Amino acid sequence: MLIPEVPKLGKEAALKAIEEWGQPISNITHLIFCTASCVDMPGADFQLVKLLGLDPSVDRFMIYQQGCFAGGTVLRLAKDVAENNPGPRRTCSGGVL
Secondary structure (H helix, E strand, C coil), X not given: CHHHHHHHHHHHHHXXXXXXXXCCHHHCCEEEEEECCCCCCCCHHHHHXXXXXXXXXXXXXXXXXXXXXXXXXXXXXXXXXXHHCCCCCCCCECCEC
């Protein structure tokens, strides 16, 4: 049951963050996604790219089965991506950058 639902929850969180950000979805350059609830291939990150209609060339990072540790890891990774890559858009919520 979780495999199809996790990307849908990610979409809801991402759409809220994108609305707050106020920029078009097409400006997103990176996607960082983590979940401790299920593993599937292609991953939830790939499913979320499709659900949001993102360009398939968006740089994706997927972290599975790391529990609470993943929250800090995702934030650290998002900070690194935003600070060290020219042009990344900076909005972060629910693991989306």
